[in-house]
Amino acid sequence: MSATYDIAVVGSGFAGSLMAMIARRQGFSVILLEKGAHPRFAIGESSTPLSNLLLEELATRYALPALKALAKWGSWQRTYPEVACGLKRGFTFHHHSLTSPAFADPDHNDQLLVAASPRDEIADTHWYRANFDHLLVQKAQALGVEYIDQVALHTLTEAYAKVTLGGQRDGRKLELHARFVVDATGPRGFLHRALRLGEAEFPNYPVTEALYSHFSGVHRLEDISFARTAEIPPYPVDDAAVHHVFDGGWVWVLQFNNGVTSAGVAATDACATQLRFSEGGPAWDRLLQRIPALQEQFKEGVVERPFNHMPRLSFRSAQIAGRRWALLPSAAGFVDPLLSTGFPLTLLGVSRLATIIADDWETPRFTKRLQDYATHTDTELLATARLISALYANMNNFRVFTALSLLYFAAASYSEAARRLGKSHLASSFLLCTEPTFELNCVDICQRARRPLTTNEADALIGDIQSAIEPFNIAGLGRPERRNWYPVEARDLLEDAGKLGATRKEISAMLLGSGFRQERELPRS
Numbered sequence: 001m002s003a004t005y006d007i008a009v010v011g012s013g014f015a016g017s018l019m020a021m022i023a024r025r026q027g028f029s030v031i032l033l034e035k036g037a038h039p040r041f042a043i044g045e046s047s048t049p050l051s052n053l054l055l056e057e058l059a060t061r062y063a064l065p066a067l068k069a070l071a072k073w074g075s076w077q078r079t080y081p082e083v084a085c086g087l088k089r090g091f092t093f094h095h096h097s098l099t100s101p102a103f104a105d106p107d108h109n110d111q112l113l114v115a116a117s118p119r120d121e122i123a124d125t126h127w128y129r130a131n132f133d134h135l136l137v138q139k140a141q142a143l144g145v146e147y148i149d150q151v152a153l154h155t156l157t158e159a160y161a162k163v164t165l166g167g168q169r170d171g172r173k174l175e176l177h178a179r180f181v182v183d184a185t186g187p188r189g190f191l192h193r194a195l196r197l198g199e200a201e202f203p204n205y206p207v208t209e210a211l212y213s214h215f216s217g218v219h220r221l222e223d224i225s226f227a228r229t230a231e232i233p234p235y236p237v238d239d240a241a242v243h244h245v246f247d248g249g250w251v252w253v254l255q256f257n258n259g260v261t262s263a264g265v266a267a268t269d270a271c272a273t274q275l276r277f278s279e280g281g282p283a284w285d286r287l288l289q290r291i292p293a294l295q296e297q298f299k300e301g302v303v304e305r306p307f308n309h310m311p312r313l314s315f316r317s318a319q320i321a322g323r324r325w326a327l328l329p330s331a332a333g334f335v336d337p338l339l340s341t342g343f344p345l346t347l348l349g350v351s352r353l354a355t356i357i358a359d360d361w362e363t364p365r366f367t368k369r370l371q372d373y374a375t376h377t378d379t380e381l382l383a384t385a386r387l388i389s390a391l392y393a394n395m396n397n398f399r400v401f402t403a404l405s406l407l408y409f410a411a412a413s414y415s416e417a418a419r420r421l422g423k424s425h426l427a428s429s430f431l432l433c434t435e436p437t438f439e440l441n442c443v444d445i446c447q448r449a450r451r452p453l454t455t456n457e458a459d460a461l462i463g464d465i466q467s468a469i470e471p472f473n474i475a476g477l478g479r480p481e482r483r484n485w486y487p488v489e490a491r492d493l494l495e496d497a498g499k500l501g502a503t504r505k506e507i508s509a510m511l512l513g514s515g516f517r518q519e520r521e522l523p524r525s
């Protein structure tokens with residue numbers, strides 16, 4: 001086979017298919033190339049308010065109505081009931097001591113619940129990637145994207161204003177030409193190997209590993225004695241990305257509506273070596289034995305697929321774009337699943353690349369804008385790694401861990417609200433990492449947090465975190481009376497309208513537009 005396309009997208013995860021659809025919508029001829037075949041397992045499942053908003057924005061901007069329904073739990077259930085999905089009302093964190101296991105503290109000192117939506121209809125989701133990614137490939141094909149699976153690509157060469165991709169399919173030679181290549185093959189993917197791009201370090205970042213699988217028969221946390229409480233939490237604790245944090249690592253538990261639970265552990269090398277992650281299932285069992293709540297929750301759990309051990313979790317490419325190619329953020333780097341940062345980073349990158357292609361295709365500015373894209377992508381990955389390294393350093397100090405996580409929640413909620421108000425210039429980068437004052441504060445805070453802290457130093461750090469988030473805190477984060485349980489309260493946003501340069505009326509209109517109910521969720525002003 002030999003043909004020429006405007007754009008070749010390599011890798012048909014959700015991001016590759018989305019990029020291909022957008023390019024097709026802009027009138028380009030597009031080929032999408034996949035080494036495997038759908039449906040297939042993929043990890044990376046939990047969305048966030050910002051991810052869903054970005055998905056919705058892209059669906060609107062590029063006239064992809066079929067994708068809009070996937071941006072909220074309610075519309076997803078009505079439109080695609082056959083596409084498995086999990087309900088995510090927020091972020092649940094529980095802290096555990098592996099040496100002296102205990103039950104949940106009634107004062108919430110060992111937990112953090114941050115709601116992301118006031119009710120199920122407009123909630124976020126966990127994407128069951130086998131179904132989700134398959135659906136997106138089908139939608140891409142329906143738009144006229146040419147799709148070839150089971151390809152083994154080996155080379156990329158550049159000559160005469162185009163690139164040539166070389167490989168094999170079905171034992172036969174495959175050669176394709178394109179004016180531009182988007183690599184959506186994930187960390188250490190196609191271009192990393194074909195162009196020997198090399199790997200860079202995240203400064204001061206610990207070496208981490210992961211071990212994960214899919215399970216059936218897992219109970220809900222709220223049904224076991226560990227999490228029973230007389231108080232009503234801001235949302236059902238299992239309808240969330242559930243994190244169990246311990247010294248050196250953390251476990252995620254995501255429940256889907258098809259009876260499958262995704263669970264795994266990410267941990268420092270030292271912790272992974274001690275638990276012997278390389279042994280797979282036995283390492284998982286060893287970990288559960290040290291966290292009684294999880295042992296009880298998983299006591300009837302059945303492992304549905306072989307455990308996957310990732311001996312190196314983080315990755316940062318030494319190069320992100322060339323003259324006729326670019327890596328999506330998900331191919332350019334990965335930090336850790338903590339805080340579900342993979343999807344929003346990737347969707348921001350898809351959005352930026354789509355704009356560059358639309359505005360400057362084959363103009364003299366194209367290469368410069370690609371280099372800006374590369375710099376922006378790398379800056380966001382570095383900011384993410386900086387925060388997550390500080391969180392790793394404090395997994396045995398939950399008070400500091402909780403405070404540090406507010407840097408993420410403040411930045412994410414502020415960015416979401418700014419975009420919804422049509423003021424994306426207020427939050428043009430992930431984690432507000434190009435907002436000069438916030439950025440400077442984050443650098444200082446994360447640096448201090450990586451060192452062992454005395455109680456006084458921890459108190460000072462927590463105070464500084466509260467001051468750093470204050471100009472962006474539109475969700476009542478850090479208020480002592482909330483005792484680590486944060487509901488979604490329209491009242492908070494209305495009171496802090498000025499931080500977004502908006503009036504209360506504008507905030508009310510924005511909330512109604514994003515699905516809040518006038519009578520129940522918006523206070524009378």
Ligand SMILES: Cc1cc2nc3c(=O)[nH]c(=O)nc-3n(C[C@H](O)[C@H](O)[C@H](O)COP(=O)(O)OP(=O)(O)OC[C@H]3O[C@@H](n4cnc5c(N)ncnc54)[C@H](O)[C@@H]3O)c2cc1C
Pocket residue numbers: 010011012013014015016033034035036042043044045046047151153184185186187189190210212264328330331334336337340341342343344346
């Ligand atoms: C353990 C773990 C947990 C995570 N959890 C979360 C989470 O909860 N929330 C979140 O936001 N992010 C999470 N992430 C990150 C998330 O997985 C990624 O952001 C997301 O999968 C990126 O999607 P993608 O479509 O770009 O790439 P992928 O999903 O990696 O898809 C890449 C596709 O490219 C194909 N491919 C690979 N090599 C080639 C090749 N040479 N030629 C052709 N095709 C190729 C693959 O077969 C695959 O279909 C997690 C990551 C890990 C490692």
